[in-house]
Amino acid sequence: SQTIHQWPATLVQPVGSPLSLECTVEGTSNPNLYWYRQAAGRGLQLLFYSVGIGQISSEVPQNLSASRPQDRQFILSSKKLLLSDSGFYLCAWSVRSHRDSISSYNEQFFGPGTRLTVL
């Protein structure tokens, strides 16, 4: 069965510090991968998605970046954190349909999340 891991589970960082969150998926190949942020009491905001190694699409211009160095590894980074970067960061994956490279039909599954507090 498929499993998605995220770490760390919680993180407290000062403003201006760097960030690196990691996500890995087990039990599947060639997944679509996603990073979301959920601010307190708010909905899920899509930050990045990836359909393959080295292929990253950004949804929201900001001081965050993402990379996919391996098929099942997705990394979210920042060089300098802002107070507004606080939130619950969720990695998700979905099966890539054989019909196209970016499937819109398949369910999306979430990792356990990282709660980031920027002080």
Add this chain to the structure above:
Amino acid sequence: QKEVEQNSGPLSVPEGAIASLNCTYSDRGSQSFFWYRQYSGKSPELIMFIYSNGDKEDGRFTAQLNKASQYVSLLIRDSQPSDSATYLCAVSGTYKYIFGTGTRLKVLA
């Protein structure tokens, strides 16, 4: 701007009753529809998905889709206190998934 709208609630129902959660979406090209349950402090958990107009049942859960009205709903029969959570509606189009802000459900024992 493609949107998914949900009533934020809280929706309070007594134990054993039917909870009805509703969602509307703006993009007529949307192809797939999902319901997630999110407990406080936890990540969303997929509970239902539906692609075709009509009803889809899974245990105590029924998803209903009406593409003409751009409306999707989730019914929870025999609601239990453990069903108390925020329910997120999600819609997928060509490339990505768009989530509503969620409806908070409270099942009163």
